Structures are given as structure tokens and as C-alpha cells.
Amino acid sequence: MADLSLLPPSAIIDGPDLRIGGCSLTEAAAEFGTPAFVIDEQALRDRARAYREGLAARHPDSRVCFAMKSFPSASMVSVLASEGLGLDVVGAGELRIALAAGADPAGIVMHGNAKSDEDIRAALDAEIGYIIVDGFDDIERIDRLARQRTPVLLRVSPGIESHTHAALATGGKASKFGIPVEHVPAAIARMQAAPMIDLRGLHAHIGSQITNLQQFEAEVAAMATLGKFPVYDLGGGLGVRYEPGDVAPTIEEYLEHLVTAVHRHLGPDVELIVEPGRSLVAPVGLTLYRVLTMKQSGLLHVAVDGGMGDNLEHSLYGQRFTPMVIGRWDEPEVLADLVGRHCESGDIVTPEVMLRSPQIGDLVVVPVTGAYCFTMCNNYNGALRPPVIYCYGGVARLGVRRETQDELVAREMGLVVAAQSAR
Ligand SMILES: Cc1ncc(COP(=O)(O)O)c(C=O)c1O
Secondary structure (H helix, E strand, O other), rough: OOOOOOOOOOOOOOEEEEEEEOEEHHHHHHHOOOOEEEHHHHHHHHHHHHHHHHHHHHOOOOOEEEEHOOOOOHHHHHHHHHHHOEEEHHHHHHHHHHHHHOOHHHHHEOOOOOOOOHHHHHHHHHHHOEEOOOHHHHHHHHHHHHHOEEEEEEEOOOOOOOOOOOEOOOOOOOOOOOHHHHHHHHHHHHOOOOOOOOOEEEEOOOOOOOOOOOHHHHHHHHHHHOOOOOEOOOOEOOOOOOOOOOOOOOOOHHHHHHHHHHHOOOOOEEEEEOOOOHHHHHHHEEEEEEEEEEEEEEEEEEEEEEOOOOOOHHHOOOOOOEEEOOOOOOEEEEEEEEEOOOOOOOOOOEEEEEEEEHHHHHHHHEEEEOOOOOOHHHHHHOOOOOOEEEEEOEEEEEEEEEOOOHHHOOOOOOOOOHHHHHO
């Protein structure tokens, strides 16, 4: 029988169909087309509440800021803002999306390892909660551009080599993010001498897809060696299950561990911020594809109507997924590469995976694609960026529509559209 444990909690098999949030995925595919991102909105809200209420219960002076990079859509921001979450944005672009969604600027922190004047100006104009200083140049830029004292946190690179894919580790000694601990005293001295800078505290984020909670305690302990501050932002990073054999801590377990470490090393009287991305949104999202073709060359290649255009996780980090063929719940399994339609041999959704009797035209669902897939959508081979469908109480609501062919050429100057379409 099909293992639904990687799908959002509302997933149920309904004969040859699969339902999420009471909505038929067969009907959603017919109405909105494929590929498409599907979000279980109730599960999303439940996870947001687990974070916000779980943190507030353990440490009232706290804020959960959704790491917007993991799903930078106004549709996502508006749901999470309605659940009382703040935001972590990177640069003026994400800030623009956040403000368009109606997010409260006071609950926003801005990151960026290479911020431009434009980024800083946008943060200052919006009067966001904190700008996160990532290097000495940020200090100079904020001090030059600000018209009033501006609250900032200093991002430190705590020298922790997290046990995750190298591309997801951000807190190690050679990281491009933050200031190495040995330079922190100089950075603090520089900020104390800068009239427009109001240093309130420290920030660290040691990486993503971290399932060993000890690493978060090591992060907190490293922060405690840098002096006492009123505010600590500990970033995000909690990992999730992608395959049936994976084990990942729950949000509750993570918060319990983190807050215990904070009280032990930093004390109970600090303002605490966390910035979850993946662990908030990955498990509540899935991608819906249709099988376009199958080819036996060495291994069976099952090719769907998306791929690198909507999911770069395998090509960037070697991330594996657990796809399911909708409706073929009890049929025999075959070993196949689930590939995309883009002109790269590396265009693989997941290699060497067991699929149940896939046929051309079948719908394939890839669970746990709610983080960093929408983020990196692109137009490779003229792919149209997919829609985002929120399923809730039996209603499938379009949060983001599919891109159009006209949008593919919308930024091109000097088109000869009329001549082309006349041919
Ligand atoms: C500063 C910062 N905060 C939060 C996050 C979110 O991390 P995750 O999606 O692993 O929770 C990231 C992502 O890398 C980050 O760079």
C-alpha cells in the first residue's frame, strides 16, 4: 500500500485519485495544468502556529521570521503574516514582495552578504525591524545612508561546520556569510563609533537541512562567547524528511532544544528570533507533473513535463525525492530515473527511484517540494514558471498563475512579433 507519510497530513487516496486539503489533484491538474506547485494550506497554517505558539510558550519575548527565500511569493507571505509571523528577506526584491503582500515592516529583518545601496535604502525607507550587518561594508553603507539611528544585528560566522551538504552549510570558518568570530570585536567597535548604527544584538545561521539538534546548541554556545546582547537571532536550518527512511526532529523538539540552550548559555532575558524556511514550508508543498514520455536506455527514463525549470534541488545539492504515480497505488514497482524535459543530462528530479508502473499521461506527485523549488524556478528552454495552488477545505485557490508565453518575451526590446505570428 502507498506510504503517504511524506505528503502533507490531509493527503488521502480516493480510488484512482489523490486528495490534498479535500481537493482532487486530478481535477487540479485538469483546471490549472502541470507542472504545478500544490500547497496544503491547513498544514501550512498548522506548522506556522507550531512555530509561533511553540516559541512564545517557551520564550515570550520572541519572533518567528519566515525565511522568505524558501518560498518568495506574496501568496505565501500573506498566509504566514496572517498567522502572526515576521519575515527574513534578502535584499530590496524580497522586501518589495513582502510589502506588496501587506507584511508589517516592523516584523522584517533584512539579510544579504552583498547588499547594495539600493537594498539598504529600501530597508531604511520601509523602517524594517533590523538590518543584519553581514560585513564591514554594510556598517559604512548604513551609517552613510541612514537619516536616523538604525537598529541592526551583527551576523557572525560561528565556525561551526554543520553536517549538511556543503552548499547548504553557512556557518563554517570559510563561509562568505557573516563576520568570523575573531573579527567581531573590531566590527562592534566600528559600529559603536558609527552615529547612525544602533547595534542591538547578534545573528547566526549555520546552514540548512540540519537534523542533528546538538549543532544548534553549539551555535548558541559560540554566540555566548561574544559578549551579552539584548537580541539574538539564531537563523533557521531545521531539516525535514525527504525519503521514507529519513528521520528529522519535529518543530517542538527543535524549539525545546533551542530554547533550553538559549536559557542555559544566553539567559532568559533576551529577545529571541528564529528564521525557519525549509522546515516550515517544504513538507506542506508538492509538485504535480504529467509523464510525457518513457525511454529504456540503460535504465528506464520516465520524463515529466517539468524538471530543472521548477526543481534544482537534485542538480544543486543531490537532494533525493520520493515520487508517486497517482492512481497506481498497488501496481508493481519499476526502477527508473525520474527526469525532466530540459536539455541537460543533469536534469533529473530523482535518479534511481522505484515508481509504480508509470504510463504516459499519468500524473506524478513529488512530495516535499515546498521549499527552494518555487524560489529557483527559471525559463530554461522557454519553460513557463508553474502556478501555485493552495488547497483548503475542498477549494483549490490559485495563489500564483502560470507564466505565459508572452511573458517570455516581455523584456525583449525590438521584437518582430507581428511578422513571426503571421508566418
Ligand atoms: C540567514 C538565513 N536565515 C534563515 C535561512 C533559512 O534556512 P532553512 O530554510 O534551512 O530553515 C537561511 C537559508 O539558508 C538563511 O541564510
